[in-house]
Amino acid sequence: MPPTQNAPAIPPRSETAEPPPPSRRELNKAATRQAITDAALQLLRSKGPGNFTVEDIADAAAISRRTFFNYFSSTEAALASVTHGFLDNALAQFRLRPADEPILESARAALVQLADPMTVAPMAELYSLAQSNPQLNRSELEAWDHCTAEIIDAARERFARTTGEELDELYLRALAGSIISCGKAAMDVWFAERGADLSATSLARLRQLLIDAMGLLGSGFTPTANLSTDRH
Amino acid sequence: MPPTQNAPAIPPRSETAEPPPPSRRELNKAATRQAITDAALQLLRSKGPGNFTVEDIADAAAISRRTFFNYFSSTEAALASVTHGFLDNALAQFRLRPADEPILESARAALVQLADPMTVAPMAELYSLAQSNPQLNRSELEAWDHCTAEIIDAARERFARTTGEELDELYLRALAGSIISCGKAAMDVWFAERGADLSATSLARLRQLLIDAMGLLGSGFTPTANLSTDRH
DNA sequence: GTGCATTTTTACACTCTGTGCAAGTTTCTC
DNA sequence: GAGAAACTTGCACAGAGTGTAAAAATGCAC
Numbered sequence: 001m002p003p004t005q006n007a008p009a010i011p012p013r014s015e016t017a018e019p020p021p022p023s024r025r026e027l028n029k030a031a032t033r034q035a036i037t038d039a040a041l042q043l044l045r046s047k048g049p050g051n052f053t054v055e056d057i058a059d060a061a062a063i064s065r066r067t068f069f070n071y072f073s074s075t076e077a078a079l080a081s082v083t084h085g086f087l088d089n090a091l092a093q094f095r096l097r098p099a100d101e102p103i104l105e106s107a108r109a110a111l112v113q114l115a116d117p118m119t120v121a122p123m124a125e126l127y128s129l130a131q132s133n134p135q136l137n138r139s140e141l142e143a144w145d146h147c148t149a150e151i152i153d154a155a156r157e158r159f160a161r162t163t164g165e166e167l168d169e170l171y172l173r174a175l176a177g178s179i180i181s182c183g184k185a186a187m188d189v190w191f192a193e194r195g196a197d198l199s200a201t202s203l204a205r206l207r208q209l210l211i212d213a214m215g216l217l218g219s220g221f222t223p224t225a226n227l228s229t230d231r232h
Numbered sequence: 233m234p235p236t237q238n239a240p241a242i243p244p245r246s247e248t249a250e251p252p253p254p255s256r257r258e259l260n261k262a263a264t265r266q267a268i269t270d271a272a273l274q275l276l277r278s279k280g281p282g283n284f285t286v287e288d289i290a291d292a293a294a295i296s297r298r299t300f301f302n303y304f305s306s307t308e309a310a311l312a313s314v315t316h317g318f319l320d321n322a323l324a325q326f327r328l329r330p331a332d333e334p335i336l337e338s339a340r341a342a343l344v345q346l347a348d349p350m351t352v353a354p355m356a357e358l359y360s361l362a363q364s365n366p367q368l369n370r371s372e373l374e375a376w377d378h379c380t381a382e383i384i385d386a387a388r389e390r391f392a393r394t395t396g397e398e399l400d401e402l403y404l405r406a407l408a409g410s411i412i413s414c415g416k417a418a419m420d421v422w423f424a425e426r427g428a429d430l431s432a433t434s435l436a437r438l439r440q441l442l443i444d445a446m447g448l449l450g451s452g453f454t455p456t457a458n459l460s461t462d463r464h
Numbered sequence: 465g466t467g468c469a470t471t472t473t474t475a476c477a478c479t480c481t482g483t484g485c486a487a488g489t490t491t492c493t494c
Numbered sequence: 495g496a497g498a499a500a501c502t503t504g505c506a507c508a509g510a511g512t513g514t515a516a517a518a519a520t521g522c523a524c
Contacts, residue, residue: 025491025500032501053480064503069482104453134374141373142366148413170421174445175453177413181380185405192401213406220452221336221407257471257520264472285509296474301511 033071033081035061040078041122049133076139079126083140086123087147090114095154099162103155107179108214111186115207117198124196127187144180151176182213265303265313267293272310273354281365308371311358315372318355319379322346327386331394335387339411340446343418347439349430356428359419376412383408414445 022030039060043052054075058065072078093110101109114120130136152172159167186209194202271292275284286307290297304310325342333341346352362368384404391399418441426434 023492028490029501054482055480065481066483066504067502070502073482075481137377138370138374141377142370145369145373169424170417170441170444171448171453173417173420174414174448177417178410178449178453181409181413182406185402185409188405189402209402212402216403216406217410218452220450221403221410255521260472260519286511287509297510298475298512299473302473306510 032061032063032067036063036068036071036078037081040075041082041126044079044129049129049136076135079136080139080143082122082126083143084146086114086119087143087150089119091147091150091154094151095158099158103158103175104179104214104218107151107183108211111183111210111214112207115203115210117203120203120206121198124191124198128191128196131191144184148176148180151179178217179214182217183210186210186213264293264295264299268295268300268303269310269313272307273314273357276311276361277357281361281368308367311368312371312375314354314358315375316378318346318351319375319382321351323379323382323386326383327390331390335390335407336411336446336450339383339415340443343415343442343446344439347435347442349435352435352438353430356423356430360423360428363423376416380408380412383411410449411446414449415442418442418445 036057040057043056043060047056052075054068055065057075057078058068061068068078072081090110093113094106097106097109126136127140130140155176156167156172159165159172186206190202190206190209194205268289272289275288275292279288284307286300287297289307289310290300293300300310304313322342325345326338329338329341358368359372362372387408388399388404391397391404418438422434422438422441426437
């Protein structure tokens with residue numbers, strides 16, 4: 001990545017209320033980071049997992065090998081940034097939910113919100129590729145685990161803010177972990193059913209699976225309730 | 233590990249109904265494997281995570297570096313074998329439960345069964361050390377994930393055997409994932425409360441946390457039920 | 465036991481990962 | 495524009511992980 005002048009003109013996002021002037025340094029860094037993940041993803045597609053080196057990525061991104069390691073600690077970390085992006089997005093949605101809403105309902109809403117092609121596409125691709133690669137899969141697991149920790153924090157903070165009391169730690173951690181597990185389960189089933197199909201109907205199915213999974217969790221997995229049994 | 237003559241006299245286990253004569257080769261391999269994990273654990277204790285190399289382990293286990301890699305693909309893999317042992321044990325307990333029992337109840341019973349010092353001790357030690365080390369932590373996550381997959385298989389197979397029908401995949405995966413997550417949550421809380429205390433009362437607390445976590449799961453995390461609130 | 469097939473260990477060579485360091489560039493601030 | 499701060503790069507080096515072929519250990523038949 002040659003320095004200056006070629007940073008894509010990213011207009012300042014107006015999501016949060018803070019407009020920190022994106023300096024050229026920040027823009028360059030963001031562009032380099034993006035170039036790295038793009039190159040990594042491209043190589044993953046063309047050569048398959050495990051069949052390319054950090055040097056290959058660096059060359060493709062037009063940076064030095066050393067600079068790669070200034071951004072990511074490994075090939076997997078570079079790829080996992082895609083998943084991290086998705087989950088950070090989910091977290092943000094979660095935090096936007098009304099504070100008096102049950103946690104489970106907030107999670108359901110946040111997840112459903114994300115089942116659109118733009119958001120799901122990169123994540124879906126990586127998810128499917130990770131299935132066949134132990135290294136990648138571990139990074140994915142780590143990303144989900146990190147997200148669990150963040151949900152725990154968010155929920156704890158929200159509860160304390162609204163009630164002034166402290167939520168039982170076991171309840172908190174068990175619930176957050178279960179939510180994430182159910183989200184993963186929904187995605188697993190979706191992939192098993194549809195591969196990486198990103199059509200509207202396929203995404204509708206994913207949405208339904210996410211809702212169903214949260215429903216199962218909310219009803220304590222009562223064996224009788226077989227809910228929406230239409231499989232495909 | 234020098235060859236022959238020093239393999240500990242492991243009497244043939246009578247767990248399963250197959251008594252395959254443990255040849256010297258098998259005994260040697262088992263002994264070497266054990267020597268490696270022992271050496272690794274020892275070094276982990278004495279030098280701390282990340283402060284020793286594969287060569288150190290190999291030297292301590294009296295084998296060559298290359299032989300180490302014939303047994304494990306990395307330092308973390310060698311250490312994770314402890315966790316794998318624990319979880320394999322849990323799986324075995326799960327499979328021993330009566331086939332008509334609800335899955336959740338089987339899981340609860342299997343987990344509670346394992347809360348004794350002999351079984352928990354190595355696992356507990358590794359668990360606490362993994363908290364502070366990303367590399368180790370990823371291996372731990374992988375071990376739990378592997379266990380989830382095995383629960384899924386076991387439960388699916390059991391259900392098909394007893395009813396002849398197929399269990400809904402989403403139900404299966406969501407439940408298995410949640411069970412594991414709740415188990416982890418219980419262990420997390422236990423560690424946060426008691427460190428690696430392995431006294432009888434501490435283990436009783438762990439047992440109670442496991443039961444509570446499964447209870448939460450079974451009741452759909454109804455926010456009102458605050459169950460056994462005695463914290464310590 | 466001897467001889468031979470099979471399995472396991474080992475040394476060696478090699479590629480790739482990941483990091484410290486110091487020198488070179490770019491960007492920021494004044 | 496000059497100096498400070500941040501970023502990139504090349505270089506060197508320790509360590510991970512793997513293929514290969516030779517040596518050692520074990521199993522098996524006689």
